[in-house]
Amino acid sequence: MKRILILGSTGSIGRQTLDTVAAHPERLQVVGLAAGAQADVLVQQVREFKVSLVCLADAQAAAQAQAELPESIVLCGAEGLGQLIRDCGADLVVGAISGGAGLVPLVTALKLGMDVALANKEPLVMAGDLVMALADRHGARLLPVDSELSAIFQCLQGQPREGIERILLTASGGPFAKLPREQLAAVTAEQALNHPTWRMGRKVTIDSATLANKGFEVFETKWLFGVEFKQIEVVVHHQSIIHSLVEFQDSSVLAQLGLPDMRTPIQYALFYPERVKNTLPRLELPQVQSLTFAEPNTANFPCLQLARQAAEAGGGYPAVLNGADEAAVDLFLKGQIGFLDIPDRIERALNAFPGGSVRSIDDALAADEWGNKHVRGGEK
């Protein structure tokens, strides 16, 4: 029986992880859950999966959940989250918190030598080298959950890393891939949240529409697989059937295919390296008919290029990128800025950043905060 702790259990990845656990009750057991503020959802999850130790970031939500769950311990806030990670006795932590809030709990788990199935990509943007060094030092494994990263991970099984020539990250292109630039200025949050192939949390859905998400995956790829940024290319593939590809030095290209269903990469990470039978819908290629590919449109969606610039600049720039994006997406979702203001605000933050290195997690958090504040300061 593998004991699982889910960080971000009330979100899209968290819920699909619980679906996966429910499909394999003889192999997987939930020993801890953490979320932000959705007390009602957490209470229902605790009852269904019989979890005795949980945490909510929001104090009021934690008090509500505790009142409804007298048999369980409901911890609260960042301190409570640290205690949950230390005390729940998990064999595997699922990192499914959204945004930079996932960095500190990830670091806590890695310092305890715990394996992490990681969906939460932002910590690798903010402090990828530090996170990988911690995993290495404490003998913890980072298993990718993100579908593109899982695809690369699967293609690399049994392959020598030095044989990699290029990694091709596929991108759906988001809901506005075919929209002329002049119409992009007026798109609403509601339209942006209507992703053509994936059902995801709000922040990652907007990041997919701007291509910032693909920029973040460039960081994830670099750190998880130890390649150079210049070896990572992005190709738009609207059908989201090929989840990514690896080209080797002998010109062979391996790809991983499947329906766009996060339960497949989640299950792979939970059981890695085992392939466990499930009842998920199967890919039927005649029904797909055609697979298309195109270059990303970086003129309409500059966030991918901004991510590459931050990667090249290094130091605190990637964390500034992350904080600036998080703030800009939040303002867009609240209707306070337009869609094209997202890359604009991020670019302005990157240009204004005075620079500075990131030698510690605190440095990364400070640069992230700087980016966030810069964007919010520009609020009209």
Ligand SMILES: NC(=O)c1ccc[n+]([C@@H]2O[C@H](COP(=O)([O-])OP(=O)(O)OC[C@H]3O[C@@H](n4cnc5c(N)ncnc54)[C@H](OP(=O)(O)O)[C@@H]3O)[C@@H](O)[C@H]2O)c1
């Ligand atoms: N969804 C996907 O298909 C997908 C695919 C690949 C990668 N990812 C990545 O996976 C991560 C999660 O995405 P998602 O779509 O599942 O997001 P989501 O639906 O917005 O869920 C986020 C989860 O994090 C929790 N949370 C937020 N702040 C927290 C805090 N301070 N402490 C503890 N928990 C906190 C939320 O709790 P409350 O809701 O209770 O406040 C919720 O459970 C993101 O980094 C995303 O980029 C997602």
